[in-house]
Amino acid sequence: MDFRLSEREELLRKSIAEFAQREVAPLVEEMEKTGEFPRPLIKKMGDIGLLGLVTSPQYGGNGMGFLARAIAIEEISKVSAAVGIALQVHHMACWPIETWGTEEQKKKYLPRLAKGETLGVCSITEPSGGSDVFGMQTTAREEGDYWVINGRKCFATNSHVSDIMVIVARTGEDAKGRPAFSAFIVESSFEGFSLGREENKMGFRGAFSGELVFQDCKVPKENLLGKVGEGLKIALATVNRVGRPGMASIGVGLCYASLEEAAKFARERVLYGKPISNLQAIQFLLADIYALAEAARLLNYRANWMMDQGLPCDTEMTLAKYVATENAFQCARMACDIHGGYSCILEYPVQRYLRDAWVSIPSGGTSQVAKVVLGRHAVKNF
Amino acid sequence: MPEAVVCVKPIPDPKHWDRLSLDPKTGVLRREGIPTVINPLDKHALEVALQLKDNFGWEVTVVSMAPPETTQTLKEALAMGADRAYLASDRLLAGADTLATAYTLAGLIKKKAPNFQMVLCGNMSLDGSTSQVAPQIAHYLGVPHITHVSKVETEDGSKFRVTMDLKLAQLVLEHQGPMVLAVTKEVNLPRLVNIMGILAAESKPLEVLSAADLELDPSRIGQEGSPTRVRNLFMPEIKRRREILKGEPEEVAEELVNRLHQAGML
Numbered sequence: 129m130d131f132r133l134s135e136r137e138e139l140l141r142k143s144i145a146e147f148a149q150r151e152v153a154p155l156v157e158e159m160e161k162t163g164e165f166p167r168p169l170i171k172k173m174g175d176i177g178l179l180g181l182v183t184s185p186q187y188g189g190n191g192m193g194f195l196a197r198a199i200a201i202e203e204i205s206k207v208s209a210a211v212g213i214a215l216q217v218h219h220m221a222c223w224p225i226e227t228w229g230t231e232e233q234k235k236k237y238l239p240r241l242a243k244g245e246t247l248g249v250c251s252i253t254e255p256s257g258g259s260d261v262f263g264m265q266t267t268a269r270e271e272g273d274y275w276v277i278n279g280r281k282c283f284a285t286n287s288h289v290s291d292i293m294v295i296v297a298r299t300g301e302d303a304k305g306r307p308a309f310s311a312f313i314v315e316s317s318f319e320g321f322s323l324g325r326e327e328n329k330m331g332f333r334g335a336f337s338g339e340l341v342f343q344d345c346k347v348p349k350e351n352l353l354g355k356v357g358e359g360l361k362i363a364l365a366t367v368n369r370v371g372r373p374g375m376a377s378i379g380v381g382l383c384y385a386s387l388e389e390a391a392k393f394a395r396e397r398v399l400y401g402k403p404i405s406n407l408q409a410i411q412f413l414l415a416d417i418y419a420l421a422e423a424a425r426l427l428n429y430r431a432n433w434m435m436d437q438g439l440p441c442d443t444e445m446t447l448a449k450y451v452a453t454e455n456a457f458q459c460a461r462m463a464c465d466i467h468g469g470y471s472c473i474l475e476y477p478v479q480r481y482l483r484d485a486w487v488s489i490p491s492g493g494t495s496q497v498a499k500v501v502l503g504r505h506a507v508k509n510f
Numbered sequence: 511m512p513e514a515v516v517c518v519k520p521i522p523d524p525k526h527w528d529r530l531s532l533d534p535k536t537g538v539l540r541r542e543g544i545p546t547v548i549n550p551l552d553k554h555a556l557e558v559a560l561q562l563k564d565n566f567g568w569e570v571t572v573v574s575m576a577p578p579e580t581t582q583t584l585k586e587a588l589a590m591g592a593d594r595a596y597l598a599s600d601r602l603l604a605g606a607d608t609l610a611t612a613y614t615l616a617g618l619i620k621k622k623a624p625n626f627q628m629v630l631c632g633n634m635s636l637d638g639s640t641s642q643v644a645p646q647i648a649h650y651l652g653v654p655h656i657t658h659v660s661k662v663e664t665e666d667g668s669k670f671r672v673t674m675d676l677k678l679a680q681l682v683l684e685h686q687g688p689m690v691l692a693v694t695k696e697v698n699l700p701r702l703v704n705i706m707g708i709l710a711a712e713s714k715p716l717e718v719l720s721a722a723d724l725e726l727d728p729s730r731i732g733q734e735g736s737p738t739r740v741r742n743l744f745m746p747e748i749k750r751r752r753e754i755l756k757g758e759p760e761e762v763a764e765e766l767v768n769r770l771h772q773a774g775m776l
Contacts, residue, residue, distance in 0.1 A: 135582055136708055139589060143703035177705025190705045
């Protein structure tokens with residue numbers, strides 16, 4: 129077993145870290161204040177190759193793969209978890225198009241997404257819930273050359289900065305009488321599409337989360353993604369294999385951001401004539417942050433490596449997401465403890481890590497939903 | 511196509527210099543666990559070359575003298591856009607002073623890029639700070655050099671207008687033909703490495719050469735061939751001066767302002 133990253137992956141980490149420092153860090157304060165995503169950053173992320181990580185070169189991407197994606201999202205999220213989630217959800221639009229799309233769909237949409245003409249959206253959640261996929265109310269019916277969609281999606285990341293969205297709607301019933309769903313590629317310019325409310329969140333500030341509204345929205349027939357009735361399969365695979373490792377990578381980034389800030393503060397903060405890093409109480413906290421960060425990273429890298437190898441990895445992805453986001457919250461909490469009263473001051477980033485980590489937990493499925501998956505797996509396999 | 515050669519030095523990452531220490535017995539710098547990066551000014555030098563490549567189709571060759579484990583820094587230069595890289599790496603080259611380093615790099619350039627039009631260096635390395643290597647390379651190559659370069663302009667990629675920043679004045683020089691330039695950070699903002707560049711770098715040539723490969727004079731390389739010796743290396747002790755001014759608040763404030771003026775801080 130070789131745990132070393134390749135020269136290519138090490139260089140990727142370094143390059144993305146530099147990009148994050150130069151292009152993302154100066155935007156964070158404004159994003160926190162306004163909650164707005166900095167639109168010029170989209171093109172810059174496209175230019176550096178971040179938007180094409182899971183897209184093949186023939187469709188304008190670089191196809192560097194999922195482990196590379198994990199490293200890149202981690203480095204971006206160390207500086208801004210909000211940009212991290214915008215990036216990870218963008219990949220959730222690219223991957224199903226490449227996996228289930230027709231050649232025409234791939235040629236039409238993937239280069240635009242990889243280049244940074246727009247960010248992608250992948251939206252399943254509705255006001256009735258996200259994990260209860262059968263409760264989805266949005267419908268699509270065939271009418272001439274179109275699918276006509278009616279309904280509403282909520283908490284859609286990138287909602288207000290996207291022109292290309294992958295969504296799932298109910299298209300009838302299967303042979304057993306259960307609701308059947310299909311996936312569609314929707315452009316923001318389609319008739320009957322509009323944007324609804326924009327959420328004012330406590331964390332991931334600067335990443336848009338909003339409503340997508342479909343009122344007799346006319347989607348050309350050729351924009352059906354996959355076959356009729358494959359919507360649920362597409363949605364669940366995308367959430368499991370792209371969404372969860374994306375959230376896990378954000379969690380890992382937050383763990384290490386907390387570790388670096390906490391260690392730096394502990395070295396610099398002098399109490400009783402000595403840096404507080406000399407105190408065992410502080411060292412124990414740092415040790416715990418370190419252990420949680422490393423555990424989250426290793427689980428995440430393994431899951432993403434399995435994905436790159438084409439191995440079944442849904443359970444590993446769920447495990448990584450559950451551990452990494454929960455660990456991120458614990459790490460941020462302990463980093464705040466080390467900062468004492470300074471953790472309440474907005475100038476110190478640890479409070480932001482805590483808010484972002486909190487929001488990362490229900491994103492892509494709550495920890496309880498993850499535990500249902502993991503619990504079932506444990507009962508069956510151990 | 512004209513060729514620019516960029517000299518690149520791998521140095522311990524300045525972000526981690528607080529972790530550097532000296533071995534009290536040997537006086538050697540302990541750099542274990544500290545990542546190696548391209549000397550920051552060398553990236554500015556590389557950017558000058560890459561702009562010549564973008565605008566006038568030049569070829570860009572990177573050269574370095576360093577231990578073999580530093581190939582990753584050269585990969586980074588290739589990922590930025592350089593076409594090829596050569597690393598002179600040999601135990602016989604270890605311990606070189608600036609003159610022996612310049613002799614080696616010039617030997618490498620003569621061997622692998624004899625038709626160069628421009629050699630670019632950072633004005634100094636952050637770890638050595640001598641600023642001597644670039645002029646010494648020019649000496650060995652027998653071409654003119656300009657240091658403290660803050661601007662490089664050209665309209666046709668053959669005749670150059672180069673600004674030398676002397677702090678109190680700027681000297682603008684024009685030159686056509688092979689030369690060595692040592693650049694400052696004011697010259698440009700180096701591009702970031704992009705992912706496509708990282709992938710492309712994997713198929714670009716990176717050759718490691720020994721002293722024998724370069725057919726260098728053994729008496730002029732490494733520690734043996736270095737006319738200068740480091741007699742002592744020490745961490746400077748920085749002490750704060752503390753003085754308490756006593757008296758009425760207004761007098762003390764005036765005295766404080768005077769002192770700060772005298773210290774040149776106001």
